[in-house]
Amino acid sequence: DAGITQSPRYKITETGRQVTLMCHQTWSHSYMFWYRQDLGHGLRLIYYSAAADITDKGEVPDGYVVSRSKTENFPLTLESATRSQTSVYFCASSDQTRTTDNEQFFGPGTRLTVL
């Protein structure tokens, strides 16, 4: 299917486990982003990528690792999950070659619970 997809949609894990959230987009957008959304907070940027093999930290990167070996995929890994990482995670992509419109297109989200 065209667009941006995330998997899994729901995940329950235990403290200390490694978890990987997947994100895939079919638009060949150069930029991809990972956000977390918690009650009382706006979406907060975890990591972003401007192109394959180029990644950079966002506002809340601690405890997370990303990679981008292919343009269309941008997995997010929690190396050792903690309860504070319980959240809804959104992946987004953007074609920022246009000078004024940097709309981000969001995936459906992954609800992660860390017990």
Add this chain to the structure above:
Amino acid sequence: KNQVEQSPQSLIILEGKNCTLQCNYTVSPFSNLRWYKQDTGRGPVSLTIMTFSENTKSNGRYTATLDADTKQSSLHITASQLSDSASYICVVSEGTGRRALTFGSGTRLQVQP
């Protein structure tokens, strides 16, 4: 630090009524301001984008305004429908190379029959 403040945090209105959501920002330099709609259990979807030179833009029953001098924006919803029940998020883009986004925490709107 760049900030985006939205009010009210939540709002309940009756179907058919109008409402206005507010957004104040301190992002500088400014590039654009976008309103997103986020249905429960889904990712945000863009409703409208405002650039520095625009002060009103409509998208169906949604009308956004921007006052770049006072750094305020509003989203007016006319003749609300049950399907308007969602969170509305104000997002401001920096006018820098990366055009980083600053998100408001959203207004949760509930439209009741």
